[in-house]
Amino acid sequence: MDFTLSEEQGLIIDTARKVGAAFGPDYWREKDATKSYPSECWQAICDAGLAGANLPEEHGGGGLGMVETALIIEELCAAGAGATLGQIFMLNPIFGGVAISKYGSERMKREWLPKLCSGEMSFCMALTEPGAGTNSLELETTARKDGNGWRVNGQKIWITGVPQAHKMLVVARTTPVKDAPKKTHGISLFMIDVEREGLTHTSIDKLGTNTLPSSQVFFDDVRVDGDELIGTEDEGWTQLLDVLNTERIVTTAALVGAGRLAIRLAVDFAKERTVFRKTPIGAYQAIQFPLAQGWAELEAARLLNLKAASLFDNGLAFGSESNAAKLIASQAASRVAEQAMQTMGGMGYSKEMHVERLWRDARLFRFAPISEEMILNYIATANLGLPRSY
Structure with missing residues (x-):
């Protein structure tokens, strides 16, 4: 290797x-x-x-x-x-x-x-719904047949980058659950214009990631043409998983980068800030150890993420690695950002020092695009062979 x-x-x-x-x-x-x-x-x-x-x-x-x-x-x-x-x-x-x-x-x-x-x-993607959350198989947005296309009705929430997007990847149910041979059947993907009659969106005020808007999206009899279907009708679930699992790789890489930045800002501060006998605070193990622990965890997440990316590039299964890497990275990046704030004391709470923004932004990824709990559920069943509780 x-x-x-x-x-x-x-x-x-x-x-x-x-x-x-x-x-x-x-x-x-x-x-x-x-x-x-x-x-x-x-x-x-x-x-x-x-x-x-x-x-x-x-x-x-x-x-x-x-x-x-x-x-x-x-x-x-x-x-x-x-x-x-x-x-x-x-x-x-x-x-x-x-x-x-x-x-x-x-x-x-x-x-x-x-x-x-x-x-x-x-581009943007409209997947998450108010009533379904992580359980995407329970989505209620429907696409009913209309000539050579479909009519989409429903609501999505926490959709990122809608105002800037030209195209939206829409996930909708084309066959009702009651008529499908299994829950994963009957979901389809469409790539449609954001500017389209019947499609509206409103912004959500939020704690962080303020450079990218989040929106609620509403579909009111939105017309979708036949050539806007992505993949195979009713078989979009497995195709969606390829998108979602690569999303984990991107998320982890971003969190590793954010963690590296937080550590660098904390280290630079700790080398210059002196107290008591004019000793830089970076010499104290109470400052060193949490930052060193964060570095180790981020490096572990990074290597696991690169393994997941390599598996994907070689056409091999990578879901366990990409999810586990995201779990470690999201926890480590949040802790490191908070530790950087703690290292700086009161100054860490100021916007001047940048780490409060890193802390606000990183916190999102403890539960998005998939929560820690659902990743642990996945590992428990897929990797440990334990029975499902949901």
């Missing part, structure tokens, strides 16, 4: 580091304060050829894999963005890119993927 990065991967990391450095913590603090979408940063990422690293070369991508995508996200997030930048990768190379490149029509691939890679098009 070789952990050495190739020359190409090293160059990619260097490129991501340089792009990230151009949009450091001060940029993200301003975007957070004004709740502004980081369009300049995303365009720079696209211009550097990083947005479509995992997408096919013939459609404007880099022809690489999820390993390279994870490495890119780590560096960008560690440079100043924190965990929230990973969400833009979820929206575009994952919700848009993975869904289209694996299951979209040739027209979708030809027309949309190059625009995704260049930054001309943005």
